[in-house]
Amino acid sequence: MIMTVLGIDDAGVWLAYLLCILSTVYSIWYGIANWNKGDEEVLPEDKKWVEDEKKAEEGL
């Protein structure tokens, strides 16, 4: 039996269509679920990196 999803009857194609939507839903969920996780203090190496990056960019 051929299963048709959204007018597409090839599972190889509608699966891709659905996976696009599902992976987007997952990314939305991940972002929201971890919205306040992963906060890190600014370390000396972070500051040094920024200073060096700015120097390089300003030179350009």
Next chain:
Amino acid sequence: MNNLMMLTVIVVLYLFVIAWLGWYGYKKTKNTLDYLVAGRDTHPFIMSLSYGATFISTSAIVGFGGAAALFGMGLLWLTFLNIFVGIIIAFIVFGKRTRKMGHNLDAHTFPELLGLRFQSRFIQWFAGLIIFLFMPLYSAAVLIGAARFIETTFAPQVNFNVALLIYTLIICAYVLAGGLKGVMYTDALQGAIMFVGMIILLAFTYIKLGGITAAHQALANISNLVPAKLVEQGHQGWTHMPALGSPLWWSLISTIVMGVGIGVLTQPQLAVRFMTVKSSKEINRAVSIGGIFILCMTGVAFIVGALSNVYFVNTLGKISLAVAKGNVDAVIPAYINAALPTWFVYLFMLTLLSAAMSTSSSQFHAMGTAIGRDFFEKGIWEGKNTKYTVLLTRLGIVFGVIVTVILGFKLPDNIIALATAIFFGLCASTFLPTYIGALFIKEMTKAGVIASMMTGFFGTAFWLLFIHQKESAALGLCKFIFDQPTLASYPWTVVDPIVVILPISLIIAVIVSLFTSKLTKEHVNACFKHF
């Protein structure tokens, strides 16, 4: 024909707004770096729109959208990888570690990150040289995508060559006005315009064709119009995958889906973006907006590209490829100009300009630093001479622009998706094992990654010159030496190098690392500090 004067006014106004935002952002010193050092969060919209605008270009929208008019909706596998690999894996798995390791090592470019991690100047300059020499393929693809739209929109007053020059002037003005600095307001505006433009494009297309299901069914119903030549190569209709193992199937899956879908992880201009954020929290937040953004970019482009066939069959009795005279790069511009109202053509012009400018500027920046900082400063002068770095970086940018424009003129039709895929695939095979080793495998050795990079680069070059027939026949070296277009037989002649060379370079990295001397514990610990 569109109103040339009106379009020109809109484009000039847009450029003024971009320039003003750049200046305003600069004056307020509110770029991502200031936020970072002040310990403040960048707005997640900014991080993801900025990454997305750099990731998605006219190559994705015009080039790969056009490819969808040829291959059909099977191209959505690439959108899936764009989101799953390009956002979820890239941000969560690679991005957080890239940020920390980049800061630990004070690395400012992708080659520098790899070079410092493995204590090898060779890795840095070799990677820089590859980026400098081969990125023009990709930047030319972006340029051609923009030029095709300008050409189609302004026809017959503007031909392709003039369109190419117009866009080159725009991008040069943008770069000179500070467009390389990626001030967040400009990035955000460009990302937002792209977002709105693509959403409207999808809505218009589905509404025009009677709704989602009706549009897909209409596309399925015209599968009898697939040209015989494509049917011979495995085409089974635009709502079907090509026949398993056919030449078209290999092109779609190995070159387009895998090459670009995986290669995104090793795009130097994208990897460095993670270093500009304050914490993993910002990366977490950006994942959600990034996913939606990519779906609305490549997802829309590929659906609309495939469905353009229905529109053209209904209105002109011809499939998209025939309307575009065999050049897939011209399908999306032709569709937008024919099917959408004039005001949308103006908006879409800005959408494409935004998409192209944000990507082009980061490409030229990556080419400049690859030659100035990675090749000369760290490679040739061993980090002892920094006097000429800025000058050489600027010259590198100018050289990159010139080579890109020359390629823009010289490259043939049907090239945008192919050129992009070649560059992405080359980066994946050459850099991915090293990048994975750098971030995740403490035991990976310098000799291991050098062997892997050599295998990836020269293996890909060999495959393109002597095995993969599309390129080997066009480049002609195989014919010149061996008097035949390829040394292999089917199916290897249609299998993309990434399928063969990437696994080999991964294996080589592991095997050589097992038998060669490790980096010192102190250095490795310094790399992985705060992980």
